[in-house]
Amino acid sequence: MHTQLLIAETVVPNLMKHLLIILLYSNFLISQNVIEVEYYFENQCESLISKDSISFELQNLETMESYYSENLKVKIPSSGKYELFVTINDSNIERSFEEIVEFKNVLKVKDTISIPRIQYVSEKLNDDFQYKNEIEPKYYNCQNVCDNYEVDYFKNGKIRFEGKFKNGKPIWNSEYQRDGSYIKYHYDKLDRWYKWEYYDQNGNLIKYLKNIYRKKNWIQKIYDSQGKLISKEIKVNYQMKN
Numbered sequence: 001m002h003t004q005l006l007i008a009e010t011v012v013p014n015l016m017k018h019l020l021i022i023l024l025y026s027n028f029l030i031s032q033n034v035i036e037v038e039y040y041f042e043n044q045c046e047s048l049i050s051k052d053s054i055s056f057e058l059q060n061l062e063t064m065e066s067y068y069s070e071n072l073k074v075k076i077p078s079s080g081k082y083e084l085f086v087t088i089n090d091s092n093i094e095r096s097f098e099e100i101v102e103f104k105n106v107l108k109v110k111d112t113i114s115i116p117r118i119q120y121v122s123e124k125l126n127d128d129f130q131y132k133n134e135i136e137p138k139y140y141n142c143q144n145v146c147d148n149y150e151v152d153y154f155k156n157g158k159i160r161f162e163g164k165f166k167n168g169k170p171i172w173n174s175e176y177q178r179d180g181s182y183i184k185y186h187y188d189k190l191d192r193w194y195k196w197e198y199y200d201q202n203g204n205l206i207k208y209l210k211n212i213y214r215k216k217n218w219i220q221k222i223y224d225s226q227g228k229l230i231s232k233e234i235k236v237n238y239q240m241k242n
Helices: 001-030
Strands: 035-043 054-061 066-068 073-076 080-090 093-103 108-115 118-123 139-143 150-152 159-166 169-176 182-187 192-201 207-212 215-222 229-236
Touching: 001 080, 054 073, 054 182, 066 073, 139 150, 139 169
Parallel strands: 035 108
Antiparallel strands: 035 073, 054 066, 054 080, 080 093, 093 118, 118 139, 150 159, 159 169, 169 182, 182 192, 192 207, 207 215, 215 229
């Protein structure tokens, strides 16, 4: 009986010790997956942009978790594809753009993002998180309101953004990833997305969605490239895009 107690008293502490080592090692591995991202920005238009006016957000496209920058730096917990949302605040207006970025096999990233010529310009929220409605949100190509066909490019010469506009309002526009794949958005007369088309890097349609708007809700239908219905979902509390 005493021998069994002695063995138990010896085994339990050793087991706890091993579990603690495993836990610490797991935490170490997790911490090693954290990626430090630091972005610098360069402007393609003539207007000056203050570094202090720029902030960005990285949203994991798998988990949909968002991570916000501080002094143009942010830490994200894992590799993968992220949506980069960039905001530039200037007096009472806010300019914004977005693109897809991918992180893999890296622990630290320092990169320069070229601010596109075509940006969405809207009114900045006041201290009460309200708009004064003094500025109508529109797309601009540098200082000019987008009209008719407009196009913007990545540094490597590939298309970054293109669309057809009428007085700054999009009729359709396409947002490209660096690999050439893109999403094409179609808008109705109320400036709402009513159709999205997903294309691969070779220009082949992958799938598309249609939004059907009603007074109290809206229906989203998703189809494959052949037009076969994949899913249908009713969404409520839709707020119009500013």
